[in-house]
Amino acid sequence: MTKPLSVVELRQRFPQDFVWGVATSAFQIEGAARADGKGPSIWDEFCRVPGAIADGGNGDVACDHYHRLEADLDLIADLGVTAYRFSISWPRVQPLGAGAVNPHGLAFYERLVDGLLARRIRPYATLYHWDLPAELQRRDGGWLARDTAYRFADYARIVAERLGDRVVSIATHNEPWVSAVLGYERGVFAPGVKDRRIAYQASHHLLLSHGLALQAIRQTRARADVGIVLNMSPVYPATDSDLDAAHARLEDGRLIRWYADALFKGHYPADIIEHLGADAPRLEPGDAELIAQRCDFLGVNYYHPTVSSSANPASPASNGAAVTDMGWEVAPHRLAELLMRLHRDYRLPPVFITENGAAYRDSVVGGRVEDEQRRQYIESHLIAVADAIDRGVEVRGYFVWSLMDNFEWAEGYRKRFGIVHVDYATLRRTLKSSALWYQSLLRLPA
Numbered sequence: 263m264t265k266p267l268s269v270v271e272l273r274q275r276f277p278q279d280f281v282w283g284v285a286t287s288a289f290q291i292e293g294a295a296r297a298d299g300k301g302p303s304i305w306d307e308f309c310r311v312p313g314a315i316a317d318g319g320n321g322d323v324a325c326d327h328y329h330r331l332e333a334d335l336d337l338i339a340d341l342g343v344t345a346y347r348f349s350i351s352w353p354r355v356q357p358l359g360a361g362a363v364n365p366h367g368l369a370f371y372e373r374l375v376d377g378l379l380a381r382r383i384r385p386y387a388t389l390y391h392w393d394l395p396a397e398l399q400r401r402d403g404g405w406l407a408r409d410t411a412y413r414f415a416d417y418a419r420i421v422a423e424r425l426g427d428r429v430v431s432i433a434t435h436n437e438p439w440v441s442a443v444l445g446y447e448r449g450v451f452a453p454g455v456k457d458r459r460i461a462y463q464a465s466h467h468l469l470l471s472h473g474l475a476l477q478a479i480r481q482t483r484a485r486a487d488v489g490i491v492l493n494m495s496p497v498y499p500a501t502d503s504d505l506d507a508a509h510a511r512l513e514d515g516r517l518i519r520w521y522a523d524a525l526f527k528g529h530y531p532a533d534i535i536e537h538l539g540a541d542a543p544r545l546e547p548g549d550a551e552l553i554a555q556r557c558d559f560l561g562v563n564y565y566h567p568t569v570s571s572s573a574n575p576a577s578p579a580s581n582g583a584a585v586t587d588m589g590w591e592v593a594p595h596r597l598a599e600l601l602m603r604l605h606r607d608y609r610l611p612p613v614f615i616t617e618n619g620a621a622y623r624d625s626v627v628g629g630r631v632e633d634e635q636r637r638q639y640i641e642s643h644l645i646a647v648a649d650a651i652d653r654g655v656e657v658r659g660y661f662v663w664s665l666m667d668n669f670e671w672a673e674g675y676r677k678r679f680g681i682v683h684v685d686y687a688t689l690r691r692t693l694k695s696s697a698l699w700y701q702s703l704l705r706l707p708a
């Protein structure tokens with residue numbers, strides 16, 4: 263149990279220039295799936311596969327953010343955050359993933375960025391939060407194709423040329439492990455492929471595309487910091503048996519070291535290459551160096567630890583633990599441990615917690631949403647971040663996932679992560695009590 267703190271005490275544990283934000287992603291909130299020249303993404307198509315989405319939902323309307331931009335910007339400003347993390351939909355900008363640019367798409371993100379700046383909120387952009395232009399998947403297998411990495415670098419250049427003078431930060435990818443493993447190995451996310459060899463080749467091309475995009479962005483006049491966002495779910499053995507320890511080591515390699523070693527050490531971990539055998543990806547000369555170029559920041563998304571055993575090599579909770587509505591274990595101290603471990607094992611750039619938050623079953627009662635569990639989740643994880651800062655980890659900012667309830671991928675609209683409630687029948691937004699608390703923390707004089 264963490265000791266309860268007042269908002270004043272909590273705020274005092276963070277540096278004055280700490281970045282306080284909320285996060286979303288394009289497909290999960292925008293809707294307007296076919297508006298103004300947007301092309302289809304692999305998620306638009308995946309949502310139409312019977313049984314792929316738990317509640318049969320899709321991204322056609324979502325939170326209708328595309329049409330409610332100004333009101334949503336006011337909502338974000340009202341929270342008192344200093345930063346907003348959003349993603350750009352590649353098929354809105356380049357409907358076919360290559361060639362022609364859709365001017366309406368770029369104009370939307372320009373309005374978003376300028377609207378944030380006008381409200382004194384710093385824009386943190388992510389180029390890829392899983393919505394690959396469907397045409398690239400159809401044409402040559404999406405991230406299986408090396409060419410997709412080059413198309414991504416073109417797209418990165420287009421965005422950087424237009425917005426790079428105003429966004430403060432550009433992340434290339436959000437959670438490449440999810441794109442590769444859930445999308446191409448387990449097939450539970452778009453594009454729904456189930457093939458380990460393809461998944462690892464895809465993961466290599468995702469990382470390669472990150473390196474190519476860093477180069478492309480740095481060749482423009484963009485002033486934004488550039489980096490990447492990784493999902494970091496630290497792995498623990500379920501028991502102290504040697505067998506569980508071996509499973510945990512392997513899972514840690516697949517989930518954390520595969521990405522962090524490639525980015526910050528310049529090579530994939532040898533034990534995982536050996537484990538993959540014939541399924542290991544093919545690299546070309548120079549790939550490793552491209553991937554390991556200097557990042558200006560690392561984004562860490564943390565929700566829960568992973569518990570490994572022979573029965574289940576990657577469970578999101580240990581037996582009997584307190585869990586959220588996703589079944590994810592609530593373990594804030596694991597976030598502090600994770601940050602310390604990364605700090606110890608890698609030469610890291612400054613770190614941002616780019617996502618952290620929880621799904622709980624909320625309801626509006628008399629115009630209010632009391633989500634004390636979510637508030638406690640956020641508070642306890644902020645304390646963990648402060649602990650890591652005290653121990654020397656350079657954490658520069660924290661973004662709550664999420665600004666508002668939204669399309670939670672294969673779970674559809676059943677899982678609510680927002681600090682703002684969305685009534686999907688009316689699209690009305692209501693600040694939950696966690697949002698009011700976050701607001702009170704952020705509005706304190708620095």
Ligand code: FCB
Pocket residue numbers: 287290436437440493563617663670671679
């Ligand atoms: C992360 C995703 C984000 C959201 C949260 C709950 O893996 O980046 O889009 O779905 O999980």
